[in-house]
Amino acid sequence: MSIDPELDAALTRFAAAPARVIALDFDGVLAPIVPRPEDAAPLPEVRAALERLAQDPAVHLGLVSGRALGDPALRRAAPPSTAIIGSHGAEPGFVQDDGHLAAGPPVLQEDQRALLQRLRERAEELCAPVSGSWVEEKPTAVVVHTRPVPDDDDAAALERAALEELGALSGVRAIAGKRVVELSVAHATKGDAVTLLRTGFPTRELADDTPVMYIGDDVTDEDALGSLGPADIGIKVGDGETTATYRVPDPVAVGQILARLADLRGV
Numbered sequence: 001m002s003i004d005p006e007l008d009a010a011l012t013r014f015a016a017a018p019a020r021v022i023a024l025d026f027d028g029v030l031a032p033i034v035p036r037p038e039d040a041a042p043l044p045e046v047r048a049a050l051e052r053l054a055q056d057p058a059v060h061l062g063l064v065s066g067r068a069l070g071d072p073a074l075r076r077a078a079p080p081s082t083a084i085i086g087s088h089g090a091e092p093g094f095v096q097d098d099g100h101l102a103a104g105p106p107v108l109q110e111d112q113r114a115l116l117q118r119l120r121e122r123a124e125e126l127c128a129p130v131s132g133s134w135v136e137e138k139p140t141a142v143v144v145h146t147r148p149v150p151d152d153d154d155a156a157a158l159e160r161a162a163l164e165e166l167g168a169l170s171g172v173r174a175i176a177g178k179r180v181v182e183l184s185v186a187h188a189t190k191g192d193a194v195t196l197l198r199t200g201f202p203t204r205e206l207a208d209d210t211p212v213m214y215i216g217d218d219v220t221d222e223d224a225l226g227s228l229g230p231a232d233i234g235i236k237v238g239d240g241e242t243t244a245t246y247r248v249p250d251p252v253a254v255g256q257i258l259a260r261l262a263d264l265r266g267v
């Protein structure tokens with residue numbers, strides 16, 4: 001498959017700017033979706049293209065994920081000098097040149113910590129009778145996972161219960177994804193992550209007109225894609241409604257785009 005000519009023209013303009021931010025969702029974008037999240041890994045050609053782009057001092061790479069900042073799958077995907085913005089924007093961090101992850105803990109207020117504890121307990125109760133479902137605990141959220149549930153109706157009922165009961169609690173932001181319901185007590189979005197990366201987080205000062213490319217596949221990526229301006233490039237992976245200008249089918253196509261940018265940058 002070759003790159004759409006209009007997208008290729010946009011990539012060429014993007015590569016010619018003095019500097020650029022490349023912000024990438026992980027699951028479904030760099031790494032194919034797999035049944036067990038801990039098994040997710042970037043495609044080899046994606047990883048190779050990221051390594052090349054990381055060599056370019058005028059490319060600012062960021063991974064933007066719903067996963068927790070410290071998630072090993074994100075670490076494996078991120079070359080040195082890549083920013084990682086975890087928990088949908090609530091947990092910013094940075095992979096230093098020596099490979100060490102520099103992070104500030106998410107700042108939660110006392111009432112947010114208590115609310116998180118209540119969410120954990122109630123989510124466990126809701127999942128207990130539904131075989132295959134499980135609760136992931138993140139620093140600022142709990143996630144109800146239903147992908148392994150054998151019966152689709154059981155999975156849908158559990159997702160609805162989590163959304164309607166826990167999502168309605170004051171101070172909770174609920175996000176329904178692909179066979180997951182995330183219940184967050186922090187209020188950052190992937191749009192906030194893009195705003196942070198646009199400034200050159202954490203070490204660099206970027207000009208206000210530095211263009212951003214964002215690639216995402218899920219509903220939460222729309223917060224990031226919707227924050228883009230005319231000089232930016234928004235790309236949606238796969239089906240579903242989007243405000244992105246461009247669409248590609250899968251992570252293989254993302255690898256082609258990243259390799260094309262590396263070619264254009266001569267790295």
Ligand SMILES: [Mg+2]
Nearest residue numbers: 025027028218
């Ligand atoms: Mg995704």
